[in-house]
Amino acid sequence: MSDLNPFLDPARQQELYGHASRLAGRTGALMRAKTSGRPVPETIVSLVQAHHVQPDRLSLVLDIGCGRGTSSLVISRQLRPRRVVGLDASLSLLTQARGRAQKLPRTPVDFLEGDFHELPLLAKSCDVAVAAFCLYHSPRPQEVIAQIARVLAPGGLAVLVTKGLDSYREMDQLVASSGLDARADRHESLYAAAHSGNLTDLATSSLDVVTVQDEEHTFAFDGHDHLAQYLATNPKYDLPPGLYGNPGALAATLHEFLPDQPLTTRSLITFVVARPKGGPA
Template identity: 30%
Template sequence: MKTSQSYTESGYTHGHSAPVLAAHATRSAATSAGYLLPELEPGMSLLDIGCGPGTVTLDLAERVRPGRVVGVDPSLEALEAARDEASRRGDRTTDFMAADVAELPFADASFDVVHAHQVLQHLQDPVGALRGMARVSASLVAVRDVEYRTMSWYPDIPGLDKWLDTYRAIARANAAEPDAGRHLKSWARAAGLEDLQVTASTWCYTDPESVHWWSGSQAARVSGQTFARQAVEIGRSRADVEEMRRAWLDWGASPDAYFAMVHTELLARVPARR
């Protein structure tokens, strides 16, 4: 079991392989931060923690421009992808820098909004992370995390059951919480945050295009070095890994394919500092 409190490559269950970054690059503010968008106004400053390849960060930057926006991530590969995406969009003002949520290098109340999408589920100390986010926020903390136990699919394929059990076991071996969504409210209260607004939303893959993409993306992750290595470390065999990969492809080939998952979203108002 890993002991670092940081959100680092060594403790990040997915890793930052090409399939993972490609999947994250399909995310947008609309699909991943819709609950936050009504709170944003031009001129606000915003910090995006665990920015990955930057697509959500840059969408949020469009909403608050000309406000300052910074995306941070411990992965140099992710940051390179984010800067490439900013260049592609012609964004010359959003900053991307290496930083860890456990040690945010910013002064108190440096940003109006501090946002993290799918980050707390990977941390050993999510309560401490929320305290740090609140420290550097002058107004609002926004977090969204999935709950893996809510994942539902059809057709029923044993290899997908094995995949879900394996992923949750890997996450727990990393001292992380794959079912983070249900904990967000309690974690926020433990961090001293009040004035909480909690909602939920789903991702759902049913149309042929999204099914094909999700199937291929997950099969590539399962067969990738990071997942396969961790699966073996917790006692799965290489044959198990191949069964899981094949299950994703078989699911994606079904005309009846359906997959859904629930995310919890939390907004926390930060009290004005005296």
């Protein structure tokens, strides 16, 4: 693995998100393990309802880093804006998002391929801009937030979401103790560029912060087979040849080196709600 943080390495990003099935498998394994913490899209909706001046009269909501479209579709169904635009750099993920949207008639969501450093929308055109679990993919997250500030309409609202630096540390410790990657608990956090500890400061570079909400999410994996479905495409670890992308082989190796047992791990999720500078309090 390159010394460059894989979440900031364009080549690794293409590997991670160039095939929607890999992200779906990793996310699915994580969500099956989840035992506490509200679904993030629903929390985003509740924050917009609580802090936007007219949450029932939204014209355009922008979902940055929309991935497979999960948040975009929840926002469309629950907030009912006139239009939702989901933006992502991965054509593979956008293709899956469009397919999911087609199964939901009367859901006004458009999915666009684009770079979040140059949002393809007019200035002051968005009522709400959401950036969930994507800012840490930029070496310059302040530039992305400046773009969010540019496209927000007067009275608009931004909801930024990230994870804590030490998220899933129990998983790091297991991988290290297995011998698969002895340095697993010493690699830089995948969320180093935009994490729970610095997101508020990043936001204030271009926006006025309204509120910050932290919530711990807990995940209980029932054993090596379940855990391997998540670990097999996690870019943080230097896995031996033949194990990356191969959950079956990874599970077999874990069984060989460690007794099979459940693993509980945690992640701090931080939500920052902000408005354009100088807007209404």
